[in-house]
Amino acid sequence: MIFIDILTKYWEAFAALGGIALFIPAVVNVLKKLGIVGEGEGDSVQGIIQMVLFLFFVGLRIFLPNFDVDVADSVMEQIAGVIVFLLSFLGQFGITRVAYTKFWKGRMGALGYFHS
Secondary structure (H helix, E strand, C coil): CHHHHHHHHHHHHHHCCHHHHHHHHHHHHHHHHCCCCCCCCHHHHHHHHHHHHHHHHHHHHHHCCCCCHHHHHHHHHHHHHHHHHHHHHHHHHHHHHHHHHHHHHCCECCCCECCC
């Protein structure tokens, strides 16, 4: 019973970390872009990453009680922000390529037809 109480206390502390909540979906999106994670597998991969990070968090709390988890959380939040920023550029490049292929090379005008 004491083990469950301790685990619940750690889980509540882990759930309060906002940087991890941003970091995990960002990593899953990178893995999707790289083709490592397929369509429909994101939830499973996200759960696995969350469980691994939780076990790492519990290990840090047990073996290194003086470790500042808030600093690690803020670093993860910053890393997630950079990942989202970079993924937005990849999305823009992909949209630009599709727009070029469909509208310019396909001779399809955005406001009408080309008569050349």
